[in-house]
Amino acid sequence: MEDKKVAIVACTGMGKALGTVARQVAFKVVDELRPGKAVLVCIPSLTAGVGEYKNLLQKYPSIVLDGCVERCATKIIFKNKGIMRAKVFLPQMIAKYGLKPSSRTDLGEEGEKLVTKIAEEVAALVDQLSR
Amino acid sequence: MKIKRKIGLISCSGEGLPEGMISRVATRRILEERDDVVTICLPLFLAGGQEERDFAKDNPCITVDGCDKMCAAKGVQMYGKVHPKSSIVISDIAEKHKHIKPKSKSRIEPQDEKLVKETMKRITEEIDKAEEEEE
Amino acid sequence: MPIEKKVAVAVCTGMDQPLATVSRYAGYHVLEKLRPDKTVLLCTPALISGVQEDVTFAKENPILVIEGCEQRCCEKIVDEAKGQIKAVINVEDVLKEHEDLQPESRAKLGPKGMKLAEIVGELAAKKVDEILAGVN
Numbered sequence: 463m464e465d466k467k468v469a470i471v472a473c474t475g476m477g478k479a480l481g482t483v484a485r486q487v488a489f490k491v492v493d494e495l496r497p498g499k500a501v502l503v504c505i506p507s508l509t510a511g512v513g514e515y516k517n518l519l520q521k522y523p524s525i526v527l528d529g530c531v532e533r534c535a536t537k538i539i540f541k542n543k544g545i546m547r548a549k550v551f552l553p554q555m556i557a558k559y560g561l562k563p564s565s566r567t568d569l570g571e572e573g574e575k576l577v578t579k580i581a582e583e584v585a586a587l588v589d590q591l592s593r
Numbered sequence: 594m595k596i597k598r599k600i601g602l603i604s605c606s607g608e609g610l611p612e613g614m615i616s617r618v619a620t621r622r623i624l625e626e627r628d629d630v631v632t633i634c635l636p637l638f639l640a641g642g643q644e645e646r647d648f649a650k651d652n653p654c655i656t657v658d659g660c661d662k663m664c665a666a667k668g669v670q671m672y673g674k675v676h677p678k679s680s681i682v683i684s685d686i687a688e689k690h691k692h693i694k695p696k697s698k699s700r701i702e703p704q705d706e707k708l709v710k711e712t713m714k715r716i717t718e719e720i721d722k723a724e725e726e727e728e
Numbered sequence: 729m730p731i732e733k734k735v736a737v738a739v740c741t742g743m744d745q746p747l748a749t750v751s752r753y754a755g756y757h758v759l760e761k762l763r764p765d766k767t768v769l770l771c772t773p774a775l776i777s778g779v780q781e782d783v784t785f786a787k788e789n790p791i792l793v794i795e796g797c798e799q800r801c802c803e804k805i806v807d808e809a810k811g812q813i814k815a816v817i818n819v820e821d822v823l824k825e826h827e828d829l830q831p832e833s834r835a836k837l838g839p840k841g842m843k844l845a846e847i848v849g850e851l852a853a854k855k856v857d858e859i860l861a862g863v864n
Binding site for chain 2: 531532543545546547549554
Binding site for chain 2: 778780
C-alpha cells in the first residue's frame with residue numbers, strides 16, 4: 463500500500479504570537495486531526511542533521527506554515543530540497559477569521575479559536591495532498 | 594579552472610496584480626545591470642521548455658514572485674523538480690518596508706519606484722549570497 | 729560611552745518533545761519577565777533561514793542557549809552561524825533535579841511543565857547576570 467503522508471513544516475519562531483500559533487496548529491493537525499497522515503518536521507533537528515527529517519521532507523509533499531514575511535519555513539524547505547505543495551501564511555489568517563492571538567506566551571481565547579480554524583484548513587489540505 | 598555558473602532569475606508573470614509588474618521590471622533591470630545572471634521564462638518552463646528546465650536544474654536559481662501565491666516558486670518545484678536557492682515575494686517586501694501598494698498593472702508609476710528599488714536590492718542580496726556559496 | 733551589551737537568548741524551538749516547549753517558555757520567562765532590559769531574543773528559525781538581523785546579532789552579542797534535549801540542535805545551529813555561546817542550559821538536566829515537574833504534552837505543558845519552565849528561566853536569568861558581569 464502506497465505510503466502517502468504529508469509533512470507539516472511550521473515556522474515555530476519566537477518573535478511573534480503567530481510563531482506560537484503556527485506551532486500549535488502543527489501539533490493539532492499531527493496529534494489530533496490527522497494522526498498517521500500528517501508528520502511533523504522539526505526545523506532545528508532538520509538543520510542540525512538529527513533524525514530523519516531531511517528524508518521526510520524529500521519523500522513527502524509539504525505544507526508550510528509561515529508566521530511572518532520573513533517566511534523562514536519556506537526558505538528552510540527550499541534549502542533542504544523539500545517540495546512545498548501548499549502553504550498557509552498566518553498573517554492573512556487573522557484578517558480572514560477576524561481572530562487575533564493575545565500574546566506569544568498566551569494565545570487567549572481568540573488565539574485558540576484561530577489555531578482551531580487554521581488547523582482545520584490544514585487538515586483539509588492534508589486530505590487533498592494524501593489522495 | 595572552475596567555471597563560474599550563472600544565476601537564473603525566474604520572475605512571476607502574473608497579470609492579476611500590480612506586483613507582477615514590479616517583479617518583471619525589477620528582474621529586467623537587474624539583468625541589464627549584471628552579466629552574471631540570466632532570466633528564465635516561467636511560462637516556457639511550465640509548458641515544458643527543456644532548455645529552461647535543464648538550466649534551472651544545473652544552476653542556482655532565484656524566484657521572484659509578486660504575491661503570496663508564489664507561482665514561480667511553487668511552479669518550478671512542482672513541474673520541474675527544481676529547488677530554488679531562494680525565493681522573493683514582493684508583497685512581503687512592500688509590507689515589511691511599509692511601501693505604498695502599487696496600483697497600476699500596466700506601468701510603473703513614480704511612487705512605485707521605491708518598491709522596485711527595494712526589490713532589486715533584495716534580488717541583489719540573494720544573487721550575492723548564491724555566488725558566495727558557489728566559491 | 730560604550731554601548732552596554734545584552735545577552736542574546738537562543739532557544740531550541742524544537743517540536744518533537746515536551747521539553748522543547750518547556751525551553752520555549754523558559755526563554756520567554758527570562759526575556760519578558762526576569763531580565764527584559766538585559767536580554768534580546770535570537771530567533772532560531774530566523775537564524776537558520778539567514779535573516780540578516782539575526783545573523784548579525786548572533787555574531788555581535790554573547791549568547792545563552794536553552795536546549796530542550798541532549799541532541800543540542802540549537803548549539804549546533806548557533807555554532808554554524810559563528811555565534812559566541814557563553815553558556816548553555818539543558819532542560820533535561822534541570823528536569824532530573826525536579827522529576828515531579830513532568831510537562832503534560834508538547835502542545836500543552838500544564839501547571840507542572842510551566843513551573844519547570846519558570847525554574848529554567850530563573851537559572852537562565854542567573855546565567856545572564858554572570859555573562860554580563862564578564863562582558864561589561
